[in-house]
Amino acid sequence: MDHEITRSDLIHLEHIRAARERIQGMVHQTPVQVHASLNADFGAELFFKAEHLQKGGAFKARGAHHALSRLSPELLANGVATHSSGNHGAALALAASRFNTRAFVVMPTNAPAPKRAATIAYGAEVIDCEPTLSAREAALISCVNATGATFVPPYDHPDIIAGQGTAGLELFEQIGPVDLVLVPVGGGGLLAGVSAAIKALSPQTQVIGVEPAGADDAYRSFYSGERVTEHQPDTIADGLRTTLGVLNFDMIRRHVDAIVTVDDAAICEAMALYMTRAKEVVEPSGIIGLAAILAGVIDVRAKRVAIILSGGNVDLTRLPW
């Protein structure tokens, strides 16, 4: 399941434009939300790209639909498979249903209940496994061998990255150039795609990855120059516990200006603030950009700042405060 990465795998704006053509009508063009009271609080112009209102409640629908749109009818006929503890599994289920094929999703037993329920509701066949990477990979291999389904990885793949990048392209078309774009980083699919789009369209815009302090492998990779593969994530931001991908790391090094980390307390505070002021439900991973502003890690004063709200799938019975 490894990808050999060559320079030619790198995703450019043209790939992202092509991805957008392919998924048009399959996923939503999400709105950009502006809140006067938050702007007043921070003395900045904040633009929230509302991917929590995307199909399936997360940006993942973009990459999943794009990846499936690139499979041949023969491959598609055998179904698609992945492992996921959350939004990618649900997105793959949605995309499989759109392409009239089956989705097999290997899920660890500790996946958040609403994400598991959504994945099943969207029609996936869920295969339970222990919550370790080796158990996930073993279950996936055995599923692929048994069914002939095509593995669609959650982030470390050019088609996925190009699909997620459409969020950046759309954002630019909606609000024009900004000073800063803040993007959550877990596996790095969204950050790799969005940074490629934004840097091509507006080279002077700073693109900043935001990561939980308790899952800071992208931060350490970025500043050491070597991809960290061992880490024990400990954060409420369940969507950002994954390890930075290979292709993702390569692209992020080229296009991203900085990666910052924030602790879970700031994530909780940002989540409560956005839910109270904007009356919108966002998940911890989704609101991490605002958490970085709240924590004072990023100076936004008098700037135009775009914040990608990556998802809104949260267990409302288990809010983190």
Place this chain on the structure above:
Amino acid sequence: MDHEITRSDLIHLEHIRAARERIQGMVHQTPVQVHASLNADFGAELFFKAEHLQKGGAFKARGAHHALSRLSPELLANGVATHSSGNHGAALALAASRFNTRAFVVMPTNAPAPKRAATIAYGAEVIDCEPTLSAREAALISCVNATGATFVPPYDHPDIIAGQGTAGLELFEQIGPVDLVLVPVGGGGLLAGVSAAIKALSPQTQVIGVEPAGADDAYRSFYSGERVTEHQPDTIADGLRTTLGVLNFDMIRRHVDAIVTVDDAAICEAMALYMTRAKEVVEPSGIIGLAAILAGVIDVRAKRVAIILSGGNVDLTRLPW
């Protein structure tokens, strides 16, 4: 503080149109939200009028701004006062700030923390009192006597009702005639105003009030023909614990087709459903229309149904499940 109600106090569409002219630019024209997955679940076309996105997070801003717009400069100069455990106090504070005057808000000590905080943040001078009606009235009278402020009642007043009615006028202009309109009922300001607007614009539309089973005074008043003034509300819908007003009752009897009740369990279920699917934060009082549909109290199959989401101010640290 009682109002003598005569026929001429009744609010008609012309008053509501005039109110809309007066408050234009001071309050938001809120969007109407549509969710394909909820429509599929219920086999209906559901239109959610998003008053939780109104200034201050509730429809109350409409009535408060309208009431203040009708005061003379002399009266305005002395400030305005009310008693409120929630959204009306915050709305009055907002309106007072818009009209450059002071707002005094008598609040019971058990008012929800976020509503108290918002009222203070919007600039009101909050006066604490014990959580009984007599303590509230005593504190209000002493405040009015001391300051010369004008009492702006929360619902039992023509200017308030005309202001709240602008939500119904807007709704009709946004989506045209529907089969049903579901409106929360507490004191009856919103229901009286919206029903007057809707029945004038679309007489065949059924307007239904929805009330918590644990605070069913409007239900009992409506079906007995006599306004119930004694009740011990027990419901999580803190915005609907008030007693139906006199003018409100008179108007509701003329314009409303039915009042139904739902229990708190259905309210919780509806709140979680809307927050999960729509990714929007609504308060228990606000989502009671959807609760009535969920509980099967109202048959919406194959109908066009408007649901007024009256507010979104909820203590996220104390969600009701």
